[in-house]
Amino acid sequence: MSVELRRRRERRAPASAGQERLWLIEETSGGSATYNVPVFLVWREQIDVAALEAALRFVIERHEALRTAYEVHEARLLQIVRDPEVPPIEVIDADSMARVRDEAARRGSEPFDLAGGTVLRCVVWRGLPDGDALLLVVHHIAMDGWSLQPLLDDLAIAYEAALECKRPLADELPVQYADFAVWDRAMAQTPDVQSLLKERADQLFEYAAELVLNGHSGSPAAGEGSRPGRQRDFPIPPEVTARMGQLSLSLRVTPFVLWFAAVQAALYRWSGRREFLVGAMTANRNHAELERLVGFFVNTVPLRCAMDSDLSFAELCRKARSEAFRSLSHQNLPFDQLTAAVNAARGTGRSALVNVGFVHQASPTGHARWAPPAELSTDSAKFDLLVIINEVEDELTVTVEYDTDLYSDDVCGRLGDTLVEVLTAAVSDPDRPLHEFLGEPPVVQKTTSGPTPRKGEGALLTAEHRRAAELFIAVLGDGSRYASVGAARGLTADANFFVLGGHSLLAVTMLAEAERRYGVDLSPREFLADPTVAGLAKALTSAETRRNAPAIVVGHGPHPATSAQQRFWLLDRMPWLRSAYLSPTVVELTGEIDREALQRAVDTVLARHPALQSRFTLDRKERRVHYRTDDLPAVTTVTESPTDLREHLAKICTTPFDLAKEAPVRADIVCLEDRTLLTLVPHHIVVDGWSAQVLLDQIATAYRRDGDLAEPVHPAAVAEPVDADHVEAVVERLRGAPTDPPLPHDRPRGEFQSTEAAAVSVRIGEERLRQIREVAVGELGCSTFVISATLMGAALARSCEGRDFLLAFPWSGRDSTGAADAVGMFVNTLLVRVDLTGAPTWRELLARVRDDAKAAYRDATTPYDSVVEALHPHRDLGRPPLTPLYVTSTKEPDLPLPFVRNLAPDPLHIKYELELNAIERGDDLEMELAYATALFDERTAHGLLDALVAATADLSDDPDSQP
Known part of the structure; x- marks a missing residue:
């Protein structure tokens, strides 16, 4: 099955799988520079700052990823493309290049605000003897290593044009990053990709995780994330570099495979592990339309390494070629999904699939106005170890980035030196056995055929564990094998959130739910350290101990x-x-x-x-x-x-x-x-x-x-204190209610919800209303709201195929002393069910709606957002959460003099698709129906009102008949 990559021109789109991974790392790291990309350019002349600003504007206009913000909506990370805006260019007077480089390194490590949409910063240093210096800092979520060349090429073209006060001549890019993200998400769900994921997970299952080098000094980290890091460079001798091209040709392998084989050998030398995995960073640009686009496309591809010291380097290259060909042909398999699939098979929850990375990249060339960009360290590490092969024109450098909490500079030095030695020996004699120049590796680490999945024999839940288990259920919902809230008692203390089907964004949603329910602030890092029921229970207790409940001081805030x-x-x-x-x-x-x-x-x-x-x-x-x-x-x-x-x-x-x-x-x-x-x-x-x-x-x-x-x-x-303890009761009351009932739409929903509306109205008539109230109010104790909701449900049932409807309605939330004269937003949204299944009479239906409304009022302080997340419908952006229907009942307002009448807003905007307002006007009741004009014609709206009038007549004539 194939998905088309095409230009969509949308300003909102789901983030790609890679972006979601980086975003979560930012959330868990709390302002880290791990994924900053600092680009330092030494110019050969003075920079024209006005021309530079114009050039940056062109680049930001041309590449939407450079003007994109990120926000979470209903447990989905969205990218929001903003209008072009050039960040302020800071200009600093410089005195020496050494100080400029130090200052550039510091500024390159300052974190970004991804929600604010600023993913690019620019600083210029002026006054250096040979020319100015420029620092561009871009967040990795907006660009990868491949992106650097098109970014600088476009900057150069635009700068030259700006000096001549011209618009750069450049064709419009065929697609933008948001288009790729939509394609990326769609492809990940196709049967072919899902089948490949399972197949690849089965192949990786037997390879034990966490490769550890001799001299390791800490516990392996949990995968990609923010850690203190350092880089060390190892230049490849020119004579070795000159012969590597010929070696690739003679062995009939690509330079990537050559480097992959050398890295395997060096890792084997210092780990003693015969079988292990290495994560290769791949470009993942399989469409010609993506080649000149700035964005984050890179994916992590686990490569299997099976070493034998009796192999020659040439034989190792042939094995590496086979593995690379097999793996890189599937480089679009989402790494997070692959990791989850392997972990689920192993029963290990959320653990790293690879902790050593490898990337082979060609650094951008220089330009007539600036030298090739210099690498700046951000003093952070993305893996336990990351081996980077840099090609700059005719020079090769190996850079080893390492987590300083885990490895010393000495261990890093031994690895880098061994890698250079392997290549030196290989270009001299590729048929020489590896053991002759590798030396003796440390004691070989025994590996198993893969961890055994854990059984569910964990401890039974304590009271503290139970509320943690209920948080699991609140967000996992039907995505878990424990689908009901009551099943929380069936979870064991060691039940793992990720093994049960959770993912990173749902974890963030769950922590937000914990804050709403219990008023505790948990960071994702605290939970991810032990993503089990017991781990969450411990984190909740710890957070409550930290929390000091302050007295309410009503000042200006915050x-x-x-x-x-x-x-x-x-x-x-x-x-x-x-x-x-x-x-x-x-x-x-x-x-x-x-x-x-x-x-x-x-x-x-x-x-x-x-x-x-x-x-x-x-x-x-x-x-x-x-x-x-x-x-x-x-x-x-x-x-x-x-x-x-x-x-x-x-x-x-x-x-x-x-x-x-x-x-x-x-x-x-x-x-x-x-x-x-x-x-x-x-x-x-x-x-x-x-x-x-x-x-x-x-x-x-x-x-x-x-x-x-x-x-x-x-x-x-x-403000009325919220009560998140009743979320379960609300969810149980509403369980099974359709969140997307069939409605008489004249047009399908668009990708984004339209709020433009019109309204039609009708009067019930005083006599009809009197007859209805005799039964509904006098006998059954129903309010005007209950009557209105019942009639709306009946009218909908007569106009479409549905017989069960969920209606949102407002609750004033003004029970506190002094709230009557307060101006503020106190309303909460509640939900009432109008269920016509089972052929009830009008009396029975009114009683059903009355009882359900009473239950809704009992739980009126339960935050609506908590109910939305607990019911967890898979909503898109084309409709409101939970239900498209809204009903309210009001009295005709008394306007104080000198005001004489209200005028209806024109144009009208509504929050739902159909909104019924029952307005008591003396002894009559006006039914005003507002409808989304993008979905309904006026004729259809009048038809709904006609059905409502007919239902009113039937109810008033015979309350024991069926609606």
Whole structure:
């Protein structure tokens, strides 16, 4: 099965498997330089900084990977392509090249903020005798070694053009990195690749893990990650370099195979291991369209090494050629999946498949304006040992990078020297037996035919273990053989998260769940050190011991964002959803209005409420959003008779906020000839529906000057504490409910959710409503909300094939003392089930929905995000989480004078696909149905309302009939 690699022009895409691995390492390392790529260029002249800035802009425009940010959404890592923006070029006066190199090495080791989208930095040193110096630092998630040549080539072309004030002549690249990532993910799921993964895992199973050299001084690390490291170079003598090409030809092997054989021999010499694995870093660019593209394509390919000292170097090369050909033909097999497959067979959980790496690379050449780039160390190591073969023009150098916690410089030196000796002997006599020039290896390490998978005889769970097991179940869900929450008792203490089907991003999700449930902050590193039930239980206990529960001090902050606020902050990162989470109110005033007094009243109210002065930022160390409330308030604007009123209001109501820098509210007064309009647009992250009414009431009071305004309430002082202990109860109540019911869509969903909407409405009629209330309210004790949800479910069942529906609805969350006058975001999202299966009567269905709604209210403080993650539907970005349906019940608002009526927002944006608002208007009930115009035609929306009216008639006529 083949998947097409093509240009998609998408700004959001899943990260590639390789990017996901690097991202997790960054998360577990807490600001490491392990995957920084510092490129140091010594120029032969003075740098024109303006031309350099223009050249960088061209390169960043041309290669989307250089302007991509990363965020997690529903346990998936996404890459977000941003608009081109050149990072500030720092210019420093230099006094000596030695100091410049030291400073460049230091700056090359400063960590990146991957969520912020800055993956490239630039520094220029001026004033050196022979020319300036330039440091480009790029994160490895955006480029690999192959990428360096096209990056510098494009930079050179663009720089030359900028000096002449011209646009560089360059064809558009056929694909971008996001296109590769989509292809990469799709290919990994094809039956052919999955079959190859299993086949290759079976081949690697018998090779024992963790190659250890004589002189090793620590415990083997857990694979790739952040560790202290050092590099040491070993130049290959020119006479050996000159003869290696001829040796490759005579043995009919590639230079890669030649080096692979030499590395095997040197590792055998100092490990004594006859059979072992080495991880080769491969380019993984199997399409011509990828050759000139900057991005992270490299993959780790485990190569099997089977040594015998009686072999000659020529024979070893022939064996290496066979293994390399077999392995490198599958270099697109995702390394993480391969590792997981082998570990699952071994029963070893999450352990390294290879801990010694090997890479053969050609370094970029120089340019007319600069010398070949110099390598700078970041004082970190990616493996226990990494052997790097660098080809720079006609020179060869071996670089050994090693973990200084595990190996000494002496051990590294012996390995490098042996590698040079092997090559020197090989070019002289490739048929000479290896043992004649390798010497005696240390005592040969015995290997087994592979570890035996562990049985499930671990200890039974203690109380501490049980909550850890429940966290396992909360995120593993149906991906685990322990599919139900109740089965947590069946897990043993040594049950391993990764053996049960977990993966790295799910581990991060689980730790976030632990924070929500228990208020503890666990780093991925703490969990990955022992990814078992017992290990997580120990980490939870340790984190609780560290935690000091501070008293709530309601100052300006920083305050941790609530669960809902964190969700809204994340949704604001998605361009297509940003307008949906604004809450515009447009009210009309008629008659004689003192517009200056109105402006003062609005400004007074906006400046009083701390929530409206919030600024939100992400604490990357804690992986949590915080806000402060001491920034400048919003100021009301006044617009005189705009040329196009609709366009003006649309701009006011739909323009997103920069939540880190702007007040999360705007107000505008439109002055027309016969009336005045006040538009108030807060972000949903700081207000709910109740808050909007509080604001209008207080603005009216301030304008009329006929009363005192209530003292402002800080939202942190009255926020209802969340209760994550009831997630299991909610999940059990909803288990089996369809999260994607059949709906009468006129068009299929797109890749990204559309929020543009329209609305239609109908009145039930006073007599019909009275008859329904006699039964539903008088006999069964149902609220208007329960009636509305029941009718919506019945209307949907008559319009499509579904008989079971899950509806989201809001809960005010204002039970705390003092919350009535607070402006803030206190709403939580709850879920109610309308289940028409089993042919219930109207009475029975109303009772079902009533009881389910009561259960939802009992667990009303359970964070919605926790429920989403526990139910864990495999959502894409084209629809809301858990359900596309939303219902709410409200009363017709009483507008305080001088406001006379509300105007509907135009354009309308909604958060779900269908939203029903039941509005009590006196003795009548208006059913307003908002629908996503990307999915439904107006005709279909009217059809749903017709079905709802018909259901209303049936219920009122005979409550003992079936819906």
